[in-house]
Amino acid sequence: MSHRKPSASLAAAIAVIGLLGACSKGPSHAVDTEGVEKVNAYIACFNAVEQPIHEGFQQYTGWMQDPKAGPTGKEAHVRGPGMVLSHRVALCNEPMVAALAMTPADAALDPPARTYQQRFVDLYALIEQTDRYYTREDYLRDDHAGMRTQHGPLMQAYMAFFEASDALDAALETREDERRRAQLKEIEAAEGRSASYYQLRIVGDAKQLVALLTAETPDLAVARTQLAAFQALLKQAQDDKIGKGDAMWGHLERAADGLARDAGRRVDRLQENKPLTRSEQILMQGGGRIGNPQGSAEAVTDSYNDLVDASNQLSR
Structure with a gap:
């Protein structure tokens, strides 16, 4: 069982930040200023946690013969999902909550961003719990019971997060393409190519x-x-x-x-x-x-x- 996102997905989100400022040396465009702070907060959260969450998922499931069934307790080498650096986690907490509260509301981006933020919070609480369990080697003292009981809820949270990730990624891609077309049109009209x-x-x-x-x-x-x-x-x-x-x-x-x-x-x-x-x-x-x-x-x-x-x- 694996969850493979397109390899360019994370990089594409990174590109949004660059493209939002790419025309800063040219004329001032109204399209650049509308909701930029809100959108950049969404991008910052996305970029901060996407890669470590996916890497942690692969690390956690990589040693299992059948990740869908979960660990058996007989595996020779086991690993938890690993923690995400605290400064990355922080970008998906207060800054995201504040951005979601900004007005005017963004009907296209706010709903997938809100779902993404909540599912990340829910997932990360389980990641912390599970990773500490493996780090402390508690499975050696409970006959591996915790390995089995924690696996199902954690995997459900991962799948819910990946679903939200795909939705936010698609919404950001659409917004970027719209902004890019508008910027190109305005720049070419104002200063040529x-x-x-x-x-x-x-x-x-x-x-x-x-x-x-x-x-x-x-x-x-x-x-x-x-x-x-x-x-x-x-x-x-x-x-x-x-x-x-x-x-x-x-x-x-x-x-x-x-x-x-x-x-x-x-x-x-x-x-x-x-x-x-x-x-x-x-x-x-x-x-x-x-x-x-x-x-x-x-x-x-x-x-x-x-x-x-x-x-x-x-x-x-």
């Missing part, structure tokens, strides 16, 4: 490309078309001499080129139907960027995150 325009286009189009290439069943024909369009966009920016002589723009340009390269490798690997080797899987489990093989969804996501980082640096 400037550096701000290309910055927003590059990061936004990259997000769409990565989403295609990290889906569970990628559509190769669509991905090839999207990759060709992304490469054409980068060439057009270069031909227009955007950011010429600007070192920070150079960082973004190199990151975008790196993504185009890794996206191409991903397309090739998918076309060849080449699964990860056992050695590649072991390297990836070891963590670190060196562990992500060429053509993997993780390598594409890493390159996208580099692009987002470069964009955020350029916007400061």
Whole structure:
């Protein structure tokens, strides 16, 4: 039993923060200021806890022969789900409650954000309880009874959280796409296809490309078309001499080129139907960027995150 979200999901949410400020060097846009504080609070909570919750889930269920049935008490090695750093947890408490109370209400984002926050609070209470149980090795003194009784409620809470996570992620994606289209239209009308325009286009189009290439069943024909369009966009920016002589723009340009390269490798690997080797899987489990093989969804996501980082640096 596993719960695999698209690899680009977390990065896409990170990109929202960068895109909200991407046009700060250009004219003032009303669309940028409406509800930004509220939306950023939702994004901050999402980004803070998504990855550690998913990693903890994999850590907790990874040693079980059948996670759906739960632990038997006969396993050689057991692990709790692990705690999330307190400063990450804090971002989903008071700041989220305050954001949810902000007016005007947001009919599209408030309901999934409220559900997400509540389900995280409920889940994390069980995670803390379960992790302390395993850390103290209480199962050695209760004939493993606690392992069995805690498993069902914890797994139900995980599934409820993942459902809320998918809903909030989709709502944030929709909002980002709407905001991006409006920003691009206003920037182009005010200043033409400037550096701000290309910055927003590059990061936004990259997000769409990565989403295609990290889906569970990628559509190769669509991905090839999207990759060709992304490469054409980068060439057009270069031909227009955007950011010429600007070192920070150079960082973004190199990151975008790196993504185009890794996206191409991903397309090739998918076309060849080449699964990860056992050695590649072991390297990836070891963590670190060196562990992500060429053509993997993780390598594409890493390159996208580099692009987002470069964009955020350029916007400061």
